[in-house]
Amino acid sequence: MSPLEQRIRKLEDDLYLARTLVLELTGPELHDLLYPPTDLDTPRAAHAWLTAAMGKVLALAEVLTIEEPLCTSQRAVCPLCRGDANDYNRAGPGYKYPEGLRRHLLGANISTQCPVSKIALDLALESARIHAMYPR
Numbered sequence: 001m002s003p004l005e006q007r008i009r010k011l012e013d014d015l016y017l018a019r020t021l022v023l024e025l026t027g028p029e030l031h032d033l034l035y036p037p038t039d040l041d042t043p044r045a046a047h048a049w050l051t052a053a054m055g056k057v058l059a060l061a062e063v064l065t066i067e068e069p070l071c072t073s074q075r076a077v078c079p080l081c082r083g084d085a086n087d088y089n090r091a092g093p094g095y096k097y098p099e100g101l102r103r104h105l106l107g108a109n110i111s112t113q114c115p116v117s118k119i120a121l122d123l124a125l126e127s128a129r130i131h132a133m134y135p136r
């Protein structure tokens with residue numbers, strides 16, 4: 001292995017450790033949902049897994065009811081990154097629930113994807129890539 005290959009290998013190992021540490025920091029209730037299964041064999045299967053996993057995360061979100069002058073709305077802080085929406089018209093903490101949070105978790109409809117769900121997706125896509133290289 002050349003010095004460059006050794007360096008790349010070390011960086012890949014460090015990246016894997018950093019990703020798994022981030023997933024572990026979400027806590028025992030969530031982190032099991034974020035590890036992709038090892039049998040994902042295509043990018044499409046990885047994305048389908050993420051959609052199902054984020055549906056479970058969405059169901060675990062702590063939903064807040066916000067009283068506004070003309071209506072009542074529901075919002076939830078992202079259970080994975082503790083993030084809030086970036087919009088100017090934000091009526092409270094977190095994201096509009098459920099659709100705003102769903103879009104954040106999946107990076108759908110031009111929303112910036114949750115950095116933690118992005119890590120889970122990256123691991124799933126890596127698993128699918130390895131599965132394609134070494135089919136069982």
Ligand SMILES: [Zn+2]
Nearest residue numbers: 078081083114
């Ligand atoms: Zn998030």
